[in-house]
Amino acid sequence: MHRCLHLEEILQEIFKNADYLSLTVLARTCRLFYEPALNAIYWDLPGLQPLIERLPHDLWSTRSGELVIRGPLRPNDWQVFASYSRRVRSLRLRWFASDAKLYRTLLSPPDPSFLLPNLRTFTWHCLSTRSAGLDDMIAFMRLLFCHNLATAQLIVSEYALAAFSDLGCTSLRKLVIQSHKVAISANVTEDAIYKLSALRSLACGEVSVRALHHLAQFPLLSRLTIWLGNDIPSTLTFPSFSFSKLRYLTINTKSIGPCLSMLKAANWNIRCFHHRMDAGYDPAGRKVLLKLLPLQLSHESLNCISLQTASPYQDDDSTTNPFSLKPLFSFKNLLILELNMSGATLPELDNDSLRQLAVSWPRLRVLILHQNAGTYRVPQVDLTGLVILLEHCPELHQLVLSVNAIIDTKAPPTPPISNRSNKLITSINFSNSPITKTAEVAAFLSAIVPNLQETSSWTGEVMCTAGSVQEYRKRWGDVAELVPVFAEVRRQEREACMHSLKSEVVRK
Numbered sequence: 001m002h003r004c005l006h007l008e009e010i011l012q013e014i015f016k017n018a019d020y021l022s023l024t025v026l027a028r029t030c031r032l033f034y035e036p037a038l039n040a041i042y043w044d045l046p047g048l049q050p051l052i053e054r055l056p057h058d059l060w061s062t063r064s065g066e067l068v069i070r071g072p073l074r075p076n077d078w079q080v081f082a083s084y085s086r087r088v089r090s091l092r093l094r095w096f097a098s099d100a101k102l103y104r105t106l107l108s109p110p111d112p113s114f115l116l117p118n119l120r121t122f123t124w125h126c127l128s129t130r131s132a133g134l135d136d137m138i139a140f141m142r143l144l145f146c147h148n149l150a151t152a153q154l155i156v157s158e159y160a161l162a163a164f165s166d167l168g169c170t171s172l173r174k175l176v177i178q179s180h181k182v183a184i185s186a187n188v189t190e191d192a193i194y195k196l197s198a199l200r201s202l203a204c205g206e207v208s209v210r211a212l213h214h215l216a217q218f219p220l221l222s223r224l225t226i227w228l229g230n231d232i233p234s235t236l237t238f239p240s241f242s243f244s245k246l247r248y249l250t251i252n253t254k255s256i257g258p259c260l261s262m263l264k265a266a267n268w269n270i271r272c273f274h275h276r277m278d279a280g281y282d283p284a285g286r287k288v289l290l291k292l293l294p295l296q297l298s299h300e301s302l303n304c305i306s307l308q309t310a311s312p313y314q315d316d317d318s319t320t321n322p323f324s325l326k327p328l329f330s331f332k333n334l335l336i337l338e339l340n341m342s343g344a345t346l347p348e349l350d351n352d353s354l355r356q357l358a359v360s361w362p363r364l365r366v367l368i369l370h371q372n373a374g375t376y377r378v379p380q381v382d383l384t385g386l387v388i389l390l391e392h393c394p395e396l397h398q399l400v401l402s403v404n405a406i407i408d409t410k411a412p413p414t415p416p417i418s419n420r421s422n423k424l425i426t427s428i429n430f431s432n433s434p435i436t437k438t439a440e441v442a443a444f445l446s447a448i449v450p451n452l453q454e455t456s457s458w459t460g461e462v463m464c465t466a467g468s469v470q471e472y473r474k475r476w477g478d479v480a481e482l483v484p485v486f487a488e489v490r491r492q493e494r495e496a497c498m499h500s501l502k503s504e505v506v507r508k
Contacts (some may be wrong), residue, residue, distance in 0.1 A: 012036055066096075075110065081114060089120050092122075092123040099137070106140055107143070120148070128159070138167070165192035171198060175202050179205055183205055189204050203224075203226075209232065213238065222245050223248040225252075250276070252277075259275050264296065270297060272303070273304065274305075276309070286324075303331075304337075308338070325357065349369070350380035355385075358391075362393060369401050371431065371432060372461065373460055396425065401433075405433055407440050428454075431458075431460075442486055446490060
């Protein structure tokens with residue numbers, strides 16, 4: 001056996017990619033593989049049943065697919081349980097009333113270390129309010145969390161979150177709080193997070209002003225995703241050096257005001273800013289936001305801006321008009337720009353303004369300008385505009401953009417002769433792009449994005465009366481099939497040309 005396979009770290013990396021059946025075979029292959037294979041099998045569990053099934057069969061049975069505990073665990077049973085539970089790093093639990101006896105059975109281990117002492121990631125799905133047996137589950141969780149739990153994802157009711165906050169799990173580094181249908185009040189969320197000063201990442205629903213002040217002083221917080229209600233005051237301020245380690249900020253709101261208040265409250269040295277609005281996007285407020293971003297966010301560190309709205313209303317203000325985007329041009333290190341608007345007009349760019357955008361952000365890797373709904377407007381950017389964009393943004397690898405691909409049969413676009421092409425792009429979402437001549441479009445694209453393999457278009461609910469959306473979508477699909485063919489023909493032509501030139505040189 002190779003000496004590298006004697007290193008457990010290498011075996012762990014190999015076994016992470018094996019399926020369950022392969023791992024069981026590996027565990028029985030040799031002593032060297034036994035421990036690493038078992039560790040991989042029990043690393044991430046969807047519940048406690050795999051551990052219970054390692055116990056003697058007189059202690060448990062399954063009835064109608066449900067696990068039934070017949071009696072308490074004996075000292076030897078606890079030893080068996082502990083030998084497997086120490087391998088668990090991640091556990092997912094879902095509340096079922098029928099499991100109450102199982103949790104009561106596990107409430108009295110000989111030592112707390114018998115219960116998943118190396119657990120680091122915990123997912124809890126509990127949408128129940130107070131019910132019989134739920135307290136037993138929470139008491140069991142209290143025993144689990146006496147260890148160094150690092151990550152928790154909670155899909156819970158308000159009652160369940162309040163119960164979780166009483167567990168005092170102060171070792172958490174990452175916390176995700178999600179509700180289902182019924183939102184969790186800001187006060188309950190505040191009680192759950194205000195003592196978790198070791199957090200590095202938090203994603204939750206609505207938070208209060210007091211909770212924001214707590215979070216502002218968390219010394220290690222680097223990622224924050226929150227919902228801000230309309231009660232956030234316009235005079236919101238934070239002390240100096242607040243959110244000092246924050247690098248990724250996501251704000252969800254129903255109106256523009258709370259987002260503006262949050263941004264004005266501090267100077268942000270962040271890398272990524274994401275704002276999502278679920279109500280009508282105020283055109284005047286949008287312009288204020290675009291002007292405010294370069295005033296409050298670091299020009300050097302910011303490399304991602306994402307603005308989304310799910311408005312049911314039409315908004316005639318053109319978000320990507322070069323004049324309204326001009327304030328963002330000061331972010332010279334921008335790598336990702338996403339404007340994903342539903343019910344807002346996107347975008348009214350032409351080739352010249354697209355050139356200005358591309359020149360301002362030469363390091364751009366992701367450009368998403370997408371309209372999900374609203375009234376259709378014919379794109380002003382044509383296929384030549386794509387050449388301009390790719391010429392000035394050579395690192396671009398993800399693109400969502402509406403392009404006017406209506407081909408003039410009297411003057412079809414000529415593919416660029418330059419050998420420079422973007423080989424990073426394999427898929428393009430052409431958003432709401434009209435198209436006529438698929439062969440001419442495919443021939444053009446094969447010269448600038450030769451590795452294009454997939455296209456998508458018209459995925460939203462934009463109202464288009466200029467043509468058939470289904471026909472446009474089919475034509476773009478045909479383009480994706482033709483581009484590799486044309487690209488291969490071009491490659492063969494280049495090889496034949498080079499061979500011919502070499503032959504002439506040899507004859508001379």
